[in-house]
Amino acid sequence: MAEPVRVCITGAAGQIGYSLVYMVGSGVVFGNDTPVILHLLDISPMMGVLNGVSMEVNDCALPNVRDVVATDDPAVAFKDIDAAFLVGAMPRKEGMERKDLLAANVKIFKAQGQALDQHAKKSVKVLVVGNPANTNALICAKYAPSIPRENFSAMTRLDQNRAQTQIAGKLGIPVSDVKNVIIWGNHSSTQFPDLRHATAHVNGQDVPVYDAIKDDAYLKGEFITTVQKRGAAVIAARKLSSAMSAAKAACDHMKSIWQGTPEGHFVSMGVFSDGSYNTPEGVMYSFPVTIQDQKWSIVKDLPIDDFAREKMDITAKELCEERDDAISACQD
Numbered sequence: 001m002a003e004p005v006r007v008c009i010t011g012a013a014g015q016i017g018y019s020l021v022y023m024v025g026s027g028v029v030f031g032n033d034t035p036v037i038l039h040l041l042d043i044s045p046m047m048g049v050l051n052g053v054s055m056e057v058n059d060c061a062l063p064n065v066r067d068v069v070a071t072d073d074p075a076v077a078f079k080d081i082d083a084a085f086l087v088g089a090m091p092r093k094e095g096m097e098r099k100d101l102l103a104a105n106v107k108i109f110k111a112q113g114q115a116l117d118q119h120a121k122k123s124v125k126v127l128v129v130g131n132p133a134n135t136n137a138l139i140c141a142k143y144a145p146s147i148p149r150e151n152f153s154a155m156t157r158l159d160q161n162r163a164q165t166q167i168a169g170k171l172g173i174p175v176s177d178v179k180n181v182i183i184w185g186n187h188s189s190t191q192f193p194d195l196r197h198a199t200a201h202v203n204g205q206d207v208p209v210y211d212a213i214k215d216d217a218y219l220k221g222e223f224i225t226t227v228q229k230r231g232a233a234v235i236a237a238r239k240l241s242s243a244m245s246a247a248k249a250a251c252d253h254m255k256s257i258w259q260g261t262p263e264g265h266f267v268s269m270g271v272f273s274d275g276s277y278n279t280p281e282g283v284m285y286s287f288p289v290t291i292q293d294q295k296w297s298i299v300k301d302l303p304i305d306d307f308a309r310e311k312m313d314i315t316a317k318e319l320c321e322e323r324d325d326a327i328s329a330c331q332d
Ligand SMILES: NC(=O)C1=CN([C@@H]2O[C@H](COP(=O)(O)OP(=O)(O)OC[C@H]3O[C@@H](n4cnc5c(N)ncnc54)[C@H](O)[C@@H]3O)[C@@H](O)[C@H]2O)C=CC1
Pocket: 010, 011, 012, 013, 014, 015, 016, 017, 041, 042, 043, 046, 087, 088, 089, 090, 091, 092, 108, 128, 129, 130, 131, 132, 133, 155, 156, 157, 158, 159, 187, 241, 242, 243, 246
């Protein structure tokens, strides 16, 4: 067996945490032959609940789980960790946009950036889930200057999973037969779910999704708004935001980082823009990436038509506004 991987999950006493702790412990992310030491962080008033989660994960008798550390101290939670799922943050309620959470949540990510900088391994891979995820990830990286900023990413994998599922349902094929759906930009209702480069496996071959579905009005209309508004639809139905599907997407995202992407496949995640596709440099923009040896590369030179350009610019503008608001909130 390999050396144990130290994995921190923040907000571990919350909704997403309840599914995520089990999934990470089960071996699906870091591999069945890689033991994990789970570092679970939540705030002091939640320590009773967190201890219950810790008892339950032990009672799951998961062969991969070597130890569980449950704490309200970021210095303990981030000590020598290899990977972090930063989930702990306030969720939105019905009628809110995710950016309405900025004022409440961004300071958590400033403080956690500072704590990661001091206590985590410099090689730590940090996935930000707490909303607004892209901008929180940017702030977290900014306050952890000793950790390479490429090690930070924001989750748009749930949007990708949602988009793939919509298309698979429309075609009556398994979700694994839809590939290379792209989520551009912000994890918000301005995101652009783009199918122009996606393929579906139908009648024994991979064909462009546009050719398989043959309904441009749907693909450029209802499909996009369904994915953009799916988080809000779940909140309206559950009166709570997505949790099981968010935990699954967080595992998919970290697995892609840890184990790489298969040949010919790309996945979407929020990463620092290098100006690719004329996006504003320095914001955490969701791009299609491939990953090898735990390093991501933006997929280059995909053709972008006028329809896509307009949508990519709208979400970029929102990310710039959020960045400016977040930087000034952190100076207060
Ligand atoms: N990027 C994405 O695709 C998604 C993001 N989210 C976001 O994830 C976040 C968590 O959602 P839920 O688990 O449903 O919320 P929740 O309210 O059930 O759990 C959040 C947990 O975080 C804890 N927490 C708060 N401040 C903390 C801090 N400073 N350090 C450690 N823990 C802290 C809370 O005590 C609570 O236990 C929300 O911001 C939500 O909007 C949710 C779904 C998808």
